[in-house]
Amino acid sequence: MSDIEPRLTSLAHGGGCGCKIAPDVLQSILASTPRTAAFADLMVGTETSDDAAVWRLNDQQALVATTDFFMPMVDDPFDFGRIAAANALSDVYAMGATPIFALAIVGMPVGKLSPQTIGRVLEGGASVCAEAGVPVAGGHSIDSLEPIYGLVALGLTHPDRVLTNRGARAGDALILTKGLGVGVLSAAYKQGRLEAGGYEALIGSTTRLNTPGPKLAAMDGVHAVTDVTGFGLLGHALEMARGAGLTVEIDADAPVLLDGAPALAKAGVRTGASVRNWAAYGGAVTLDAELPEWRRDLLTDPQTSGGLLIAVAPEAAEAVMALVQDLGFASARRVGRVREGEPAVIVKAGA
Known part of the structure; x- marks a missing residue:
């Protein structure tokens, strides 16, 4: 081995959740996968593209199981490990569970x-x-x-408190707990264009654990939760809309944008995954005609270890906001709503 090691990101063709297979391609692949026989204790499987599988152990416990891994989006190996672990554990939290242990998945060019x-x-x-x-x-x-x-990440919750991405109801408010722009910042990092403040925002967001999940599961009025990762806010909102059979409206200006992301997006920095995401939505996402392209890029931007998207009854929305902000999620915002209509996403500019 050379005395000078290559940059981690130079060894990977992609990084973070931007490595995900595009949602339409993934759907096509899974469509040809034979369905398994029905299992009475399998509470959540592959039917609605949820964040983890859930198996009922008994009347008091359900096991939440997931796996997530990817290639580096930063060169610091310690930060890479932190980001990947937080991202994997996020799926457990998104289902309303408390993690109990993890197994490492490691592939390295030795x-x-x-x-x-x-x-x-x-x-x-x-x-x-x-x-x-x-x-x-x-x-x-x-x-x-x-x-x-x-990681392979495992967690436990009560069978009656499992959170899924398919329970949203008409009238629900939508809350997003983290800012957007991880993909744009990571793309700028690879191009050598990311300033220190942007890197700090990138690491701060991607290594923050989505710990509100179990507390949300215990709250009245919380109907659906998913974490926003590789398919971008619009892609995961679309999964929520399809799971509920309802229309999701997103206010384009509502999500907080991570430090440095707006300027970089306006300068044309974006990921290939953002472009693939937009193409993959297949006309099920409608944009306001006045929405600028850079804003669309941030709404489709792949979020590694992104925030929780929460569908909550309007009368409980303030309590949810107070909870997540008290837990340190200062960027939490109401970003839209759920209403009757076809399973689709409508993006409103200037709302």
Whole structure:
């Protein structure tokens, strides 16, 4: 191995949740996958593209299981590990569960990266798991062409408190707990155009654990939750609309934008995944004619370890806002609503 190691991001063709297969392609792949037989205790499977699988253990416990992994979006191995672990644990929180332990998924180009660098990736992931109060209890590793890291994450909740992305009701308010722009910031990072403040915003957002999940599950009026990741706000809102059989309206100007993201988006910085996302929505997303292209790019921007999108009865919305802001999510905002109509997303400018 050379004494000078390559940048982590130089070894990967993509990074973070921007690595996801486009939603329309994924749907096509899954359509040809044989359906499994019905299992009475499988509460949540693949039917509505939810964040994790849920298996009823008994009358008091349901097991939430998920896996998530990707290639690096930053060069610091410790930060890469932290981001990937927070992103994987997010799916457990989004289902209203409390994580109990994790397993590491590791694929590394051993001939190009030192054991010390690979070890720092694992240390970063373990540090976030420790913050969540769970051990990394094992895992599996392979020698791969591109660096890959992530987790299998397991959690527990009460069967009656499972949160899904399909329970939204007409009249619900929509709350998003984090700002948008992770994909734009990571693209600028790879181009050498990201300033220190932007990097700080990127790391701060992607390593923040979505801990409100279990508390939301215990609140009256919370009807649906999903985390906003690789398909962008509009893509995950569309999944919520299809799951409920209702129309979702998004106020384009409502979400907070991460530091540096608006200027970069206006300058034309965006990810290939953002373009693929927009193409994949297949006409089910309608934009206000006055919406500028840079704003659309941020609404379709892939969010690695993004915020929770919460559908909540309007009378409970203030309580939810107070909860998430008290837990440190200062960027939480009401970003739209749910109404009767065809399963689709309508984006309003200047709302």
